[in-house]
Amino acid sequence: MNIPYRALAIGLVTIALSALLFQRAQAGGSHYFAPVGDPVVKEECGSCHLAFPPSMLPASSWQRMMADLKNHFGDDASVDPATARRITDYLLANAGDAGGRRYGDKLLRGTSTTNAPLRITELRKWVREHREVPAWEWKHQDVRTKANCVACHAAADRGYYED
Template sequence: MTIPYRPIAFGLFALAFAALLFERAQAGGSHFFPPVSDPVVREECGSCHLAYAPSMLPARSWQRMAGDLKNHFGDDASVDTATTARITDYLVANAADTGGRRHGGKLLRGVPAADAPLRITELPRWVKEHREVPARDWKEARSKANCLACHRGAERGDYDD
């Protein structure tokens, strides 16, 4: 008796292909950025705005931002030293050029290696992705940083339209 290798090989190939597609679907496609999972970071950062995925900026940006929380985009976002260290450590470990490279690397395209941008909305890739958004939509959103105005799944890391 012979074992039908072709059907088994085809079945294994189909299974592997389906698993690959399922993984991409689970990750939210090409506009997925893992949301903040640390409860302290989610609470402290998310109390004023969407707790942005750390993979949206490089580590040097998060370090720069954490170093001047007294002047956080016009607000004083200061927290105690231990909380600042926890937030910084989490953001740096999951930044676009460290632990979040798989998801955030595309946002860093066109950003010089020495730059430490503070605004996700000024990254070349972000600008390119949003170039056709009408001015009225920005007015309704009240800010380009208000991702949730257009991306209802942003808190879950899904930025597909």
């Protein structure tokens, strides 16, 4: 009688672990944002900073950002018109209120999609998630800016933003 219970227990543990792994694979976990999949977007945006997942901002933010690449957070990030169109199309199609909704909803909840900030670091959810990070840590030589996600989230380039 003891053997069937052991087999049942092992089976249940196996099912539970499989379900957890499957859920993470399906949803990516609560801090997962599908990384940039387009090689041109990854190269152009990623040459200066992490190519941020498009689901982290609504389409209106990406549209405004791409419309003023000459003044991209203090830098001129201008690209040729065809490249700009490709990047814009990709970002809009995968924005947090479009194709990337599955991932972006958790970060954009409560954010006006028509008047959203251009900086991910200004989203209410982002601010709430990072409120316990002391000011001195943002100034550390390995961090330097709140936009340097990979300084604290080693797998950010693969879409994982867990601590």
